[in-house]
Each structure stands twice: as structure tokens, then as C-alpha cells.
Amino acid sequence: MSGNKSTTSATQANGNVCPICGKRAYSKGGIHPQCAVLQADAARTEELKAQRKLDAETPKESSWSKKKCPKCSNELHVRKKVCDCGHAFF
Template sequence: MNQKKPGPMYSTPPRKTCPVCGQVSYSPAGVHPQCAEAQADEKRMKKVKAKKADKPVVMDATPSAWRKPCPKCGTQVHVRKAQCECGHKFVVQKTKSGFGNDD
């Protein structure tokens, strides 16, 4: 039972590694198709991201039904939060059924 298995009859050549991701490539060219696409689009994507970063982000001035302002620090907090991060506790009203939060 203590026998070794024989070595391979034919040696397999080392497989090429992808220069982009560093993993073994299944492509005969040595570069994964998705890596080649990412490499070709790299310059264009840098230009697109630079253009997109130049545009200022405009905040909507209309009040949201899902947010309320904190009177202490002025940040917008979700409606169901009982306490702001600054420590202000909002007044929690009981519901008609009587199962409201009593935090």
C-alpha cells in the first residue's frame, strides 16, 4: 500500500500569466480578454472620470419626507431615528395603537 505514483510521462509547458492581473491566462495570447479591454480603456476612463469630477454636485433644496433636520447640529437625520449623532434626542410620540417607541 505504500507505493509512490509514477511521474507524468509528458511534461506540460508552463502556462502564461496575464501581465494585467497576474493570474494564469487561459487565452493563447497570454492576456485575458477582459484584462485587455480594461487595459485599452484605461486612458479613456481617466479622462471621463476627470470630466465627471469637475462637475459640482448640486444638492436638492426641496425638503425630503424621509429626513428631518436636527435642531442642535443642523444635519439631516432619517425620520425614524430617535437620537442624532450629536446627542440630541427627538420627541417620540406614541402611535394611536400605543405601540410607539419609548426610548
């Protein structure tokens, strides 16, 4: 066993470093394709997150449990057979 250990640097002097993740990139542009996609979609992703947060905050009414009376436009439970206005559902 030799006392001399080989020392190699983790990065080469002529290697491209990705500006997004900081790792070595082998592409010509100097950025990983995955990182480029993340960078390009960042604005759309933030927009979608904001929309999902807004949707989660607003209460939703379940449409399957309500039906609309054609005579008076009142919303009733689906199992109700006769509306208060007198309209009968068949």
C-alpha cells in the first residue's frame, strides 16, 4: 500500500456548471435540459399554485345533492318530490 493517494478535483476547469442546480452540465448551452424546463415553467407553476390555493379557500357546493325547479328556479334536495311552489318532479 502506498502512502500517496490520488487526488482528483470534483470539477474540471473546462466544465460547464449549471446556473440552476450548480452541478456539472454536459450540454452545449451549459444548463441541464431539466433545469431549463423548470426555469421556463416557473411563472406558469406559480400561477397554478395560486389558483389551487384560491380554489381550496372557496367553499364548493355539491351539485349532485341539489336540483333546480323549472317553475320557480329554487334549488332543492334531489330526493324531494314536490317543490314549495307546487311543481311535482317525476
